[in-house]
Each structure stands twice: as structure tokens, then as C-alpha cells.
Amino acid sequence: MNPTKQTIIIAFALFSLFFGAGNLILPPFLGYNAGDGWIWVLIGFTISAVIIPILAIYGHAKLQGTMLDFANKVSPKFAIIYSILIYIISITLPSPRTASVTYEMAVEPFFEISSLGLSSIYFALVLIFVLNRTKVLSIIGKFLTPLIVLILLIIICLGLFTEVESFRNSIFNNSFVEGILEGYQTFDAIGGVVVGGVIVISLSLQGKFNYEEKKKMIAKSGLIAGLGLFIIYGGLIALGAHNSGELIIENRPELLSTLSLQTLGNIGNAFLSVLVALACFTTAVGIVTGTADFVKGLMGNSQRAYIITGIVGCVLGVLMGQFDVHYIIVVALPALMFIYPITIVLIILNVVPEKWASKLVFRGVVLATFIFSIPDFLKFIISEEKITPIKEMIPFSEYSMGWVLPAFIVFVLLNVLNFRNKKTDTELT
Template identity: 70%
Template structure:
């Protein structure tokens, strides 16, 4: 396959691996609640659900390694701990959530079948794809993603270009930061460090491209996937906002179902079912494959370890997938508040030139980010009142972004002293 064709196939695969359950059900409800401020929530959502994940892909294009390479500048033990935590969260929450969303939106309305049977069949198919991982990019990029995009464009296009109803006012105190935090729930930053490794390994297994060729293809495919994600997210958010004055809904899945029905009529629910199943399935494949790759790597490149991890990841998906979608979203919040800021700073540091991201910078910024993320984590584990006084002293903490300014300050201070010391030595 020539480079241009491989780049676009990889871009389609990346889009599909990112675009899962949360990416489908979160944006319309965000636009619905954002109302007149839908542009601001789109920008905020795009920061955490598009820009950061695509920077992760760019980082992988440079490193062409595993998640351990992403965090190794902090320390080897931290890299292992971070990777284990990320993969554990991924197979325990976003992966099972894809099965739960598929059941609630694509199976339950049409068939009298239990969620256990649905999840079992669903993850059996996931396992089949994972065990045939050399074909993942081709199967997803060539066949599944184009169908997903066509259905999405039909729903968005018809909805946006129909009569726009009165748009209600935003319910958010700060629409931009609300968009950023809602983007956490897509798991896309975590997805970036998981599926980025899948893409690197999948291309390496083909054995036909050198380092520079793979770097170029991964970076370009990440850019195209990011543009696609931004357009789809913006369209879904706008669609939710444009219908916010007339529709009365209580949850995310209900809104998405209504939007598909009002845009595509009775056939819209059938299309939505296909869309949900495809979008969720490809994400689950990416997560289980990435986790299996990681365990295989630390187990001495053992194919047996890869297979066992794939099976266990799918069994866990069946078990957790029995829970309600909204329950899974709620229990994910504390984990996201803890791991997401660390993931974001690691992605940003890996995307920067080496001269600005020395091991000392990695250590300092990561440590400060970890410390200032603890109040946000405790807010959901203990209670908000217990950490109110602490958060009152931290800038942006009221928006659950208290780690941002301290991390930026440490980054600038360390680089300043590093540059100053170099000048002193030269003089």
C-alpha cells in the first residue's frame, strides 16, 4: 500500500478508535445544556477531546514506542505505575461502557434479549478482532469508519440545515471550562496514549516502512483524524443546541435517540442503532488491543500473555457492561479527575521539542500536577465540603482545573533556570 493511501486508512482507523460511546452521546447533550453558548462549549470540548488526544498521536509519531516511553522521563517505576493505572481504567470503564451503550441504544429497543447475552456476543466479536490484530487498521479504516461517518453526517446535516428553533440559555456558569471537563468523559486523552501505541505496533508489524515514513504517516493521519473529530463534535453539539428550545429530555441517550428520529424519521432509530454499535465496537477493540500489547511487552513479548490479557479484558467488559450507562459515567469521574491531568501534561511534554522537556521538567511538572489534582479527586471520593477550604486557595480550582497554573509555573521556572545555567557555563 502506498504512503498516501496508508495515511488515510490509518486516519480513518484512528478516528474510529477514538470515536466510541462517550464521543457519541456526550456532545449533543453538552450542546443541549450549553444552548446559546454552544460555540464556547465546543471550543472547550475540543481542547480535551481533540487537541490533547491528537498531540498524543504526534508524540507517538516521534517516540514510536509504548506507553512506558511516554512517561519514562519521570522515572521507570512511575512509567510502569502510570501505564498499569491507565490500562486498568481503560478496560474497566470505557471499554465496558461501549457494550452498555450498545445494548441500551441498539439492542434493547428492538430485541427481547438480556444485556448479558448482548455483552457476551459483543465481546466475543471484540476478541476475534483483537486476536487478528494485524488486520485491525485495514478492517476498521477501510470498512467500518466510512459507514460511521456517513450516518453521522446524515444526522448532523439534516438536523442543522432544517428550521432552527429558539435556543435556550446555557445552564453552565462557565461554558468553556464545562466543555473541557465534559471532554474528560470521552476518555480521548487516555485513548490517545492507548490507541497511539496500537497504531505504532500495527504499522511495525507490516514491516514495510522505516522510522521516518512511519513518523510522517502517523503524524499526518493524526491531523486528519483530529479534523474529522472536530467537525463531528461541533456538528453534534450544534445539533443539540439548535433543538434545545423544543426538546425536553433528561439524559444523554434519550436526546441522541430523539435527534436521530427528528432528523431521519422512523428509519433514523435503525441507523442510530447501527452507528452506536459500530462506534462502540471499534473503540472496545482499540482498548483491549492496547492493553494486550502492553502486557505482552512487559512479559517478554509473550504471545500467550497477549491472548490471556485479551480474554480477561473481554470478560471484564462483559461483567461491568451489565451496569447502566449513566452509572458507569458517574463512577468514572473520580478516576478521571486524578489520571486525566497527569495524562494531559505527559502528552504536552512529549509533543514539545527536547530542549523544553528535559527529564527534570518531566519530573517537576508531573509531581506538581499530581499534587494539585488531589483536591479534585477527593471532592468526588469524600465530599466537596471537605476540600472547599483547600480549593479556595488554588486558582481555577473552582473549575476543577487547579493543576493548570502550578504546572505551567513549574514548567517555566525550571526552563528559565536551565537556560540561565547554560548561559553562565558558556560565559
């Protein structure tokens, strides 16, 4: 297979892996709440839900290793702990959320069944597919994503060309920051760190391409996938804002269903709901399987570890999946405020030139990020009043971005120190 064709295949694979069905419900509601400030939330959302994840893919194109290599410069132990945390978060939040989205969009409007009953059946089926690996899901996935994208493009185009009331005023104090923070909920930066390693390994197993060829293919495919994500996310945010003046909507799944109903009618809406449910299911199977594979590798390729992890992942899915989407999104915030800043700086450090990303820089920047993101994490655990004095001393902390400036300052200072040390060593020799 020639590099161009391989690049296109990887681009479609990346788009499908990033384009989780749960993510579909985030952009329209973000645009709906932003109203006349939708451009700013689009810019913020693009940074955290498109640019950062694609940079993660580019970082993997440079490294061409595993997920553990992404954090290895901090220390091997840190890399293992970080990877374990990523997988724990994955099976306890985005995986159960797929069941919640399925229930609210595809089951509750048509059938009388409890959310607990649905999540139990849903993850029982997930477990069957996890324990009995098959290519059926990957084959379905190849058709699902194009169909969902086609329907969404129809909804976006039809919806944006209809006359509506004027846009509502934005409910956000800072639309740009809200866009960034909502982008956290896509989990795509985490997905980029995980998926990038899988793509690298898949290409390496083919044994057909050298380092530079793989680097160019992965980087180009990431750019193509990122452009696709931007078009869909941007269209959905604009559509939500476009309808903000006339609709009264209280939750994310309801808005997407309402917009599809307005443009496609009952049959089209039902068809979209079924596709979203299937896409959610394939996502859940992928997350649980990936987590089980990781634990299996840590445990000396133990099949028992794989089975136990699969069962635990599905039990957690049932427990969390019975809650509504909004609740899971709220519960996810503390974990995201803790892990996302670290993930973002790891991605950036793996992208910048090697001369600016020594082990010392990795360790210093990650440590600074961890320390200064603690207040953002704690405000969900303890009374915000208790940490207000601390937050007031940290620039941008009121926007849950208190880690940004310290991380940047440490990055600059440590690079200046490294440069001076190298200059001194050169002069001595």
C-alpha cells in the same frame, strides 16, 4: 506505497480509532445542555477531545517509540505504572461503556432483555474474538466508520436546516470548562497515547520510510483526523443546541436516537443503531485485545497471561456493562480527574522542543500536576466540604483545573533554572 497514500490511510485509521461509538452520545447532549452557550462548550470540547489527542499523535511522531517511551523521561518505573493504570482504566470504563451504549441504543428499544443478560452475551462474544484473532473486525471497521459518518452528516445537515424554537439558556456555570471536562469522557487523550505507539510500530515494521518521512506522515495524518473529528463533534454539539428549546431529554443515548428518528425516520434510526452497536463491539474487542497484548509483553510474551487478561477484561466488562451509560460516566469521573491531567502534561511535554523538556522538567511538572489534581480527585471520594478550604487556596480549582497554573509555573521555573545552569557551565568552560 508512496508517503501521500500512506498518510491518508493512517489518517483514516486514526479517525476510526478515535471515533468510538460511545463518543457519539457525548457531543449532542453537551450542546443540548449548553443551549445558547454552545460555542463555548465546542471550544472547550475541541481542546480536550480533539487538540490534545492529536498532539499525542504528534508527540509519538517525534518519539517514534512505544507507549512506555511517552512517560520514560519521568522514570522507567513511572512509565510502567502509568501504562498499567491506563490499561486498567480502559478495560473497566470505556470498554464496558460500549455494552451500555449498545443496550440503550440498539437493544432496549427493540428487544426485551436485561442489561445484565446483554452485557453477558456481548462480552462472551468479545472474548471469542479476543482469543481467536481474525481480520473480520478490521474489515468491518473499514466500512462501519464511513457509513456512520455519512449518516451523522445527513442527520446534522437535515437537523440544522429545520426551523426550531429558540435555544434554551445554558445550564452550566462555565460552558467553556464544562466542554473541557466533558471531553475527558471521550478518553481520546488516553487513546492518543496508546494508539500513537501502535501507528509508529506499524510503520516501522514496513521498513520503507526513514525517521523524517514517518514524522511528517504521522503528523499530517493526525491533522487530517483531527479536522474530521472537529467537523463531526462540532456538528453534533450545534445540533444538540439547535434542538434544546423544544426537546425534553434526560440522557445522552436518548437524545442521539431522537435526533436520528426526527431526520431519518424509524428505518434510518434502526440502521444507525445497528451500526453503532457493531462499532461499539469492535471498540471493545480492540481495547481488551490491546490490554492483553500489553500484559503479555510485560510477562515475557506469555500466551497464558494474554488469555487470563482477556478473560478478566471481559468479566469486568460484564460487571460494569450492565449499568446505564450515565452511571458509568459518573463513576469514571474520579479516575479521569486523576489520570487525565497527568496524561495532558505528558502529551504537551513530548510535543514541546527538547530544550524545554529535560528529565528534570518532566519530573517536576508531572509531580506538580499530580499534587494539585488531588483535590479534584478527592471531592468524589470524601465530602467536598472537607476539601473546600484547600480548593479555595488553589486558582481555578473550583473548575477542577487547579493543576494547570502550578504545572505551568513549575515548567517555567525549571526551564529558567536549566538555562541558568547551562549558561554558568558555558562561562566556566
